[in-house]
Amino acid sequence: MDRFVEHTINILPVLxxxxxxxxxxxxxxxxxxxxxxxxxxxxxxxxxxFLTGPASVYVNLFRGTPLLLQLLFIYNALxxxxxxxxxxxxxxxxxxLNSGAYIAEIIRAAIQSIDRGQxxxxxxxxxxxxxxxxxxxxxxxxxxxxxxxxNEMSALTKDTSLASVISILELMKYSSxxxxxxxxxxQTYVWTAAFYLVVTMSLSALASRLEKKxxxxx
Amino acid sequence: xxxxxxxxEGLKKSFGKLEVLKGIDLTIxxxxxxxxxxxxxxxKSTLLRCINFLEQPTAGRVLFHGEEVGQRLVGGRLxxxxxxxxxxxxxxxxMVFQRFNLFxxxxxxxxxxxxxxxxxxxxxxEAEELGLRLHRRVGLADKASQYPNFLSGGQQQxxxxxxxxxxxxxxxxxxxxxxxxxxxxxxxVLQVMQDLAxxxxxxxxxxxxxxxxxxxxxxxxxxxxxxxxxEGPPEQIFSEPRHPRTREFLSKxxx
Numbered sequence: 057m058d059r060f061v062e063h064t065i066n067i068l069p070v071l072x073x074x075x076x077x078x079x080x081x082x083x084x085x086x087x088x089x090x091x092x093x094x095x096x097x098x099x100x101x102x103x104x105x106f107l108t109g110p111a112s113v114y115v116n117l118f119r120g121t122p123l124l125l126q127l128l129f130i131y132n133a134l135x136x137x138x139x140x141x142x143x144x145x146x147x148x149x150x151x152x153l154n155s156g157a158y159i160a161e162i163i164r165a166a167i168q169s170i171d172r173g174q175x176x177x178x179x180x181x182x183x184x185x186x187x188x189x190x191x192x193x194x195x196x197x198x199x200x201x202x203x204x205x206x207n208e209m210s211a212l213t214k215d216t217s218l219a220s221v222i223s224i225l226e227l228m229k230y231s232s233x234x235x236x237x238x239x240x241x242x243q244t245y246v247w248t249a250a251f252y253l254v255v256t257m258s259l260s261a262l263a264s265r266l267e268k269k270x271x272x273x274x
Numbered sequence: 275x276x277x278x279x280x281x282x283e284g285l286k287k288s289f290g291k292l293e294v295l296k297g298i299d300l301t302i303x304x305x306x307x308x309x310x311x312x313x314x315x316x317x318k319s320t321l322l323r324c325i326n327f328l329e330q331p332t333a334g335r336v337l338f339h340g341e342e343v344g345q346r347l348v349g350g351r352l353x354x355x356x357x358x359x360x361x362x363x364x365x366x367x368x369m370v371f372q373r374f375n376l377f378x379x380x381x382x383x384x385x386x387x388x389x390x391x392x393x394x395x396x397x398x399x400e401a402e403e404l405g406l407r408l409h410r411r412v413g414l415a416d417k418a419s420q421y422p423n424f425l426s427g428g429q430q431q432x433x434x435x436x437x438x439x440x441x442x443x444x445x446x447x448x449x450x451x452x453x454x455x456x457x458x459x460x461x462x463v464l465q466v467m468q469d470l471a472x473x474x475x476x477x478x479x480x481x482x483x484x485x486x487x488x489x490x491x492x493x494x495x496x497x498x499x500x501x502x503x504x505e506g507p508p509e510q511i512f513s514e515p516r517h518p519r520t521r522e523f524l525s526k527x528x529x
Contacts, residue, residue: 176328177375177434181389181441182365184357191392195379 063243067234071244074230075251081144081216081226082255085151086209092152093159098189100164111160118157124218126150131222147219155212162204166197199270206263210256227251276304279445279476280325284334287320294320296500297334302445307477309491309508311484313523316497318480322449325478326367327360338363339444365393368438372450374430376422382433383409383418386440394441401440408436412466428459432466439470446470448479484527488512496520 099111118126127150130141141149170193178188217228231248235241280302287295294317302308310318323329325336327344331352336343344360345352354360376385386408387401396404409415412432422430431451438446448467452460464486471477471490481487487494487508494511496504496519504517512528515521 171373171375173371173373173375174377177369177371177377179361180326180328180364180367180369181437182361182393183389184361187392191388192377196377 060243063240064247066238067240067244067247070230070234071227071247071251074225074227075255077225078213078216078227079255081147081151081219081224082209082213084148085155085216086212088148088152089155089159089212090205092156093163096156096160097163097167100160101167114153115157115160118154119161123150123154123215124221126154127218127222143223146222147216147224150222151212151216151219154215155208158208158211159205162201162208163197166200166204167193169200170196199267202263202267202270206259209259213255213259214252276306278303279339280478281337281340282321282325282334283337285321285324285331285336286333287317287324287329288332294500295324295331298502300495300502302476302478304444304476305474307471307475307479307490307492308495309487309493310478310480310495310497311482311487311523312495312497312503317500318497319449321497322369322447322478322480325447326364326369328369330354338367361393365389365441366444368441368443368446370431370434370438370446370448370451372453374422374427374434374454376430376434376437378422381419381421382414382425382436385422385433386437389437390440404440405436408439409433411439411469412436413462426459427455428462431455431463435463435466435470445476445478448477448481450480450482452481452483482527484512484524496523498523 096111096114099107100115102108127147130150131143131146134141167189174192174196175188178192179185183191216226219226220229220232227248231244235244238244278301280300282298282300285295285298285300286293296317298317298321300308300321310321312318320329324331325338325343327336330344333352335345335347341363342355343363345354347353376382377388380388383402383405386405387396387398390396390401390404391398406415406418409418412435414429414432414436417425417429417433422433425433435446435451451467452463455463460483464483467477467479467486468490479486479491489508491508493505494508495502496511496515496517498519504511504515504520511520512524515524
């Protein structure tokens with residue numbers, strides 16, 4: 057028992073430091089990914105070829121290739137054409153672009169699930185397309201967006217463990233380094249799993265609270 | 275004769291190969307209540323939706339206060355007008371839909387004041403006053419803070435009418451406003467529409483309610499196969515229809 061306490065005391069500060077990086081990477085990428093996803097979704101449904109074209113290419117490219125490849129490409133291949141981005145920024149760029157592509161499809165599906173009559177009613181009142189989208193259509197998607205967005209955010213949290221390939225020290229990397237240093241694989245991995253679980257389960261809990269709040273309107 | 279508000283000339287509309295409107299000419303004057311009847315698929319709703327450009331006419335034109343709606347003929351081609359112009363035209367035409375299309379995330383009052391606040395930039399307090407006045411007008415003063423899902427179909431449709439009226443339109447377009455309602459709720463919506471007609475509102479009403487057409491309509495149009503087959507005052511259309519297809523239709527719906 058003493059040894060268990062001792063190990064725990066040694067492991068936790070190391071993992072906490074890694075968790076900090078993981079959270080920072082996740083939150084920043086989630087923010088830019090959501091922004092990108094919203095823009096790409098709006099572009100794809102716009103019926104304007106100069107918007108739908110690039111948006112489709114973007115979504116297909118980043119959903120159709122491995123995330124690992126995207127990260128390595130940004131970090132290793134771009135410098136060869138003169139674009140040097142520091143490791144953390146490279147990771148943010150990669151995760152934002154990748155999650156943005158998935159979020160674009162989530163938002164697009166949610167917008168298209170709203171009854172066509174809603175847009176017609178808004179337009180018939182003299183509202184512009186943009187105003188109708190902002191005031192009438194998008195607010196109705198929030199509830200439908202929550203479950204798939206929680207999925208996406210959980211996936212993003214876990215996917216940040218790949219960032220170690222471009223020399224980012226995050227939770228998973230700290231964890232595996234600690235194991236190779238101390239050979240305490242069992243304890244370390246269980247604690248690491250617990251850290252990831254706390255993050256993803258907090259996300260789910262937050263989402264169900266939001267969902268209940270939005271449901272109050274009936 | 276009162277000034278024309280809507281003038282429709284040679285209006286045609288096709289969906290792919292299917293021609294739904296085959297050439298409609300129609301003038302609607304200020305204060306007139308025009309009721310459009312006819313079998314399903316005759317093009318009634320499409321005609322109504324072409325007036326405010328929810329459907330784009332394939333040929334011909336719709337004039338609102340003498341201005342082309344949505345598109346203009348330039349060098350033999352129909353060219354869309356700037357969205358801003360179309361938005362301003364639509365703001366002056368109210369539309370009421372078969373399925374109400376209230377915004378479910380807003381209360382009844384918020385539905386009514388949304389366009390005045392967002393489109394006309396009316397101060398919120400003033401808009402709320404207007405909204406409450408309109409709620410009283412459609413008999414729903416006590417329902418202003420309810421969300422649409424908690425209202426009956428008839429109440430929802432009356433809120434939808436109030437919402438359209440809030441933009442102070444020059445004409446109201448009704449697209450089968452009672453067709454989605456339980457029979458016992460039809461009367462309250464027709465009553466509101468009749469009051470509106472009595473107040474002098476210009477109205478185009480697509481409906482299957484023959485009683486309303488007969489009592490409230492100034493003019494009844496019978497459409498079939500994408501054309502206006504017959505039109506006239508309700509007494510004439512309902513008592514002595516001239517066209518055999520009108521007679522056939524009326525014999526089926528009036529029994």
